[in-house]
Amino acid sequence: MIRNVYMGRLEEVVLQMELFTQIYNYFEDVEQLEYDNVYETVYSYEKDNTEIFTDLMIEDRINPDNKFAVDIVMNSDLNDLRYLYKYGEHVGFNELKMAEFLNSLSQEEIDRLAKVYTEGYRIGFINTGKDISKKGTVDIRYSLGFERII
Numbered sequence: 001m002i003r004n005v006y007m008g009r010l011e012e013v014v015l016q017m018e019l020f021t022q023i024y025n026y027f028e029d030v031e032q033l034e035y036d037n038v039y040e041t042v043y044s045y046e047k048d049n050t051e052i053f054t055d056l057m058i059e060d061r062i063n064p065d066n067k068f069a070v071d072i073v074m075n076s077d078l079n080d081l082r083y084l085y086k087y088g089e090h091v092g093f094n095e096l097k098m099a100e101f102l103n104s105l106s107q108e109e110i111d112r113l114a115k116v117y118t119e120g121y122r123i124g125f126i127n128t129g130k131d132i133s134k135k136g137t138v139d140i141r142y143s144l145g146f147e148r149i150i
Helices: 002-007 010-028 033-048 050-062 068-075 082-088 093-104 107-128
Strands: none
Touching: 002 068, 002 082, 010 033, 010 050, 033 050, 068 082, 082 093, 093 107
16 A cells, blocks of 8 residues: 555555455454455455556556656665665565665675676577667566665
8 A cells, every 4th residue: 555655546545445444344343253254355355446456557567657666766865774665565674684785885886786687688688689779668677675786
């Protein structure tokens, strides 16, 4: 839900809050609480909203104008590890320690690490005989905590 709030996706936030409220209401009367009711509520939520979720997922992946992660990387103080929570994803020990470790490296060391990624990408095109000049966009995948390299 945090991600949807940061992205201004009110419809998804409302749907998630509605689901939370429905499930919360079941827990108000613990003696009447039944697994099947909670299961059916979650199932209906997913089934009824599949089209919305699928459309948004596709939009996130193929629209180069969607710069949610880019904005986090480019506009956050990467020394303040709270930026990790803006993604709305689970941030565990590994993500925090990786970001902390990368923050301890010099810019020269970070640049060398980044070059490994970019050169690997470029060489992959050469090795497969594909023309990299045809690429207009790139989908960068990385684990949380690696933002300094990106």
